[in-house]
Amino acid sequence: MIQYYLTATPVASIIFALTIGLSIYVFSKPELYGKWMLHPYTVYRDKSRWYLMLTSGLIHKDWMHLIFNMITFYYFGFGLEQIFVEISGPMGHLLFALLYIVSLILSDIPTVIQQKNNYHYHSLGASGAISAVLFSYILFNPKMMLGIFMIIPMPAYIFAFVYLAYCIWASKNSNDGINHDAHLFGALTGLVFTIIAHPWVIKHFIGQF
Incomplete structure (x- = not known):
């Protein structure tokens, strides 16, 4: 099973393992939070610390935070990489990696700008990139059933608007x-x-209704 994941979805496998491993490691070494968390005050004033927008996405606050994000990534990240590969061949692995990395950075930029003068503000977690993965997946499967808090079921396109x-x-x-x-x-x-990488997905999305 592990060999299958590493062969079929190597990028998702690495992200999944790295995020879980680093998060658990930091749980036992809390002093690393200060070095790896996003600190907008610092990033805004020292552009060489931009890497905090990446490292902060690889660690989590606690077990609940980590488990929730990784369950979502497991259900949609691996599937999305497979979709990209089905569409673009081996290039799909690179596209998936770019989607994840770019979304980690871009999802934090508004926070850096908004909190640039708040010295006490910190942020961490992969939620920005996880949201990107989920919404990309929804473009390909808008009528699949999702649940708010995993309880209230609704079609994915309605879930997206909510x-x-x-x-x-x-x-x-x-x-x-x-x-x-x-x-x-x-x-x-x-x-x-996803729309830039696969413009036809808009027609595909509309055609599902």
């Missing part, structure tokens, strides 16, 4: 400590990247 609306509302009104901007801009990055 998700985006909630992210927009929460980014302005919520004080729950979650970086909703990263979720929003990650999802949008996933949509835009």
Whole structure:
């Protein structure tokens, strides 16, 4: 089974293993949070620390945070890489890697700009890139069933609108400590990247209805 994943979806396999491994490692070495978390105040003033937008996406706050993100990635990340490969051949692996890396960075840029003067603000987790993966997958399978909080079932295209609306509302009104901007801009990055890479996906999406 492991050999199959490494052969069929090597990029997703590496991301999955690396994120779980580094997150668990940091759980036991909390001093590394300060070195790897996104700190907009620092990134804005020292552009050489841009790498924090990547490292912060490879670590998580706690087990629940990690498990939720990795379950979502497992269900959609591996499948999305396979879709890309079916469409583009071996180049699909590279496209999937680019989607993930680009979405990690772009989903954090609005946060860096918004929180650039807030010294006490930190952020971590792969949620921006996970949102990109999910929304890219939805473009190919808009009528699959998803569930809010894994409980309330609805078609993926409706889930997408509900998700985006909630992210927009929460980014302005919520004080729950979650970086909703990263979720929003990650999802949008996933949509835009996929449309640029495969413009025909718009017609495919519409044709599903």
